[in-house]
Amino acid sequence: MLNILDNTVNPVEQFLRSDRMPHIWCPGCGIGTTVNSFAHALIESKIDLESLALVSGIGCTGRVAGYVKLDSFHTTHGRAIPFATGLKLANPKLNVVVYSGDGDLSAIGGNHLIHAARRNIDLKVICVNNLIYAMTGGQTAPTTPGHATTSTNPYGTFEPSFNLPHLVEAAGAVYVARWTTFHVRQLARSISEAFQKKGFSFIEVISPCPTLYQRRNKMGDGLDTMKYYKEKSKVRHGAPTSEVGLTLNGEIVVGKFVDRDRPDYQTMMRAQYVESLGERYIEEPETECVCG
Amino acid sequence: MAKGRVSIVVERCKACGFCVEFCPTHVLALSSAFNSKGYHPPHVVHPEKCSGCDLCGMYCPDFAINGTKISQDKVPQASGGEK
Numbered sequence A: 001m002l003n004i005l006d007n008t009v010n011p012v013e014q015f016l017r018s019d020r021m022p023h024i025w026c027p028g029c030g031i032g033t034t035v036n037s038f039a040h041a042l043i044e045s046k047i048d049l050e051s052l053a054l055v056s057g058i059g060c061t062g063r064v065a066g067y068v069k070l071d072s073f074h075t076t077h078g079r080a081i082p083f084a085t086g087l088k089l090a091n092p093k094l095n096v097v098v099y100s101g102d103g104d105l106s107a108i109g110g111n112h113l114i115h116a117a118r119r120n121i122d123l124k125v126i127c128v129n130n131l132i133y134a135m136t137g138g139q140t141a142p143t144t145p146g147h148a149t150t151s152t153n154p155y156g157t158f159e160p161s162f163n164l165p166h167l168v169e170a171a172g173a174v175y176v177a178r179w180t181t182f183h184v185r186q187l188a189r190s191i192s193e194a195f196q197k198k199g200f201s202f203i204e205v206i207s208p209c210p211t212l213y214q215r216r217n218k219m220g221d222g223l224d225t226m227k228y229y230k231e232k233s234k235v236r237h238g239a240p241t242s243e244v245g246l247t248l249n250g251e252i253v254v255g256k257f258v259d260r261d262r263p264d265y266q267t268m269m270r271a272q273y274v275e276s277l278g279e280r281y282i283e284e285p286e287t288e289c290v291c292g
Numbered sequence B: 001m002a003k004g005r006v007s008i009v010v011e012r013c014k015a016c017g018f019c020v021e022f023c024p025t026h027v028l029a030l031s032s033a034f035n036s037k038g039y040h041p042p043h044v045v046h047p048e049k050c051s052g053c054d055l056c057g058m059y060c061p062d063f064a065i066n067g068t069k070i071s072q073d074k075v076p077q078a079s080g081g082e083k
C-alpha cells in the first residue's frame, strides 16, 4: 500500500518532530487534535518561533513537549507553571506556553495554578482536560465529574470537582476560554487571542480519553465522544464561569468566558520599584542569555 | 472539478474515524485495507466533492491526513509514491 497518497504537505508538520511519529497516544485520543489547533494558532498569529517556549508537566498530555519541534521542556509532575514562570521572569521577551493535563495543572500543580493566576504571570496555559489521570491508569482527578467511574472510584465518584474556568477567573486570569476537541477552529482562534494578551491566560480543552475514561463509563470510543461534544456543547461567550461546571453526561458550556486587562506581574513589579525607589530604580538592560 | 484534494499518510493512521465523520462533504470512508499496524486508514471515495477545507487535517489526532485547496488554473497532478 502506498504510504503517502498525495504529496501535499500538512502545514502542521513543520511544528512536529516527524521522526518521533507515530506518537504513543491511543486511537481516538484527543490530545493530537489539540496540537493541530495549537499549530494553526502559531501560523495565524505569525508568532516568532524563536521567541516561543513550550512547557509541559507529566502525563499523556505532557508528551506534547516531546512531539513539537519548538523549544520545549518536559518538566516534573505539577511543576510546568513554576518552570514556565522562571523562564518568563528570566527572559521577559519570551512567549511562554504551558501545555499540560488537568491532573498535572489542577491537582499536584493546583497551588501553582492559582498563584500564577493571582500574580497574573504572562503565561498561556492550555489545559487538556480528559477528566482523569490518564497516563497512570485512569484515577479520579480533581476534575472528574460526580458519579463517574474511575479506577480509584469503581463505584462512582462522590467528591465535588473543580470547575477550572471558575477557579482561574476567581484567582485572577485575564483570559479564560473553554472548547472541546470538536471545536478545532474555535480553539485555534482562542489560542491566537491568548497570544495577544499580556497576563495569565487559560484555555481548557475537553478531550476524550477513550481508553480509560470513556471505556469505564460506557461512553464509547473517541468518535462517539466527539459526537457527544458536538451534540451537547453550547457556545455561550461571556457565560458566568460559576455556571459552566461539568457533569457526567450533561451539557458542556464552551466559549470565551473572560477577556479583561490588568497589569501583569512584571509590570506591577516595575511600578512598585519606581514608586518606592524613584530615581534609584534603574532598569537592567535586557541581557542575552549566552549558554553553553 | 474538485476544489481540493487530500493527502493521507497511511502508516500514521489509527482509524479513529474523525476525518470520515467530520468531512463536511463526505469525501472519505475507512478502507478495507490494513496498514502495517493493522488499522484501516481512510481512502477517498468522492474526490470531486473535496473543497480542500482541511477540516480532516484539523481533526486528525495522528497528523495522518490533510486537505489542500487546488488553485483553479492549475491541473491537479496525479502523484503519490512510497516515502
Ligand SMILES: Cc1ncc(C[n+]2csc(CCOP(=O)(O)OP(=O)(O)O)c2C)c(N)n1
Binding pocket: A058, A059, A060, A061, A062, A077, A100, A101, A102, A103, A104, A105, A128, A130, A132, A133, A134, A135, A136, A141
Ligand atoms: C511527583 C509525581 N507524582 C505522581 C506521578 C505519577 N503521575 C504521572 S502522570 C500523572 C497524572 C497525569 O494526569 P493529567 O495531568 O491529567 O494528564 P493525562 O495523562 O490525563 O493527560 C501522575 C499522577 C509522577 N510522575 N510524579
Ligand code: SF4
Binding pocket: A024, A025, A026, A028, A029, A030, A031, A060, A061, A130, A134, A135, A208, A209, A210, A211, A212
Ligand atoms: S490513555 Fe487516554 S489520554 Fe492517554 S493517550 Fe490513551 S486515550 Fe489519550
Ligand code: SF4
Binding pocket: B012, B013, B014, B015, B016, B017, B018, B019, B020, B041, B042, B059, B060, B061, B062, B063, B064, B065
Ligand atoms: S482522523 Fe487521522 S487517524 Fe483518524 S481515521 Fe482519519 S486519518 Fe486515520
Ligand code: SF4
Binding pocket: B004, B005, B006, B022, B023, B024, B025, B026, B027, B028, B049, B050, B051, B052, B053, B054, B055, B056, B057, B066, B067, B068
Ligand atoms: S479537505 Fe475538507 S472536503 Fe476535503 S476531505 Fe478534508 S474535510 Fe473533506
Ligand SMILES: [Mg+2]
Binding pocket: A059, A101, A102, A103, A128, A129, A130, A131, A132, A133, A134, A141
Ligand atoms: Mg488528564
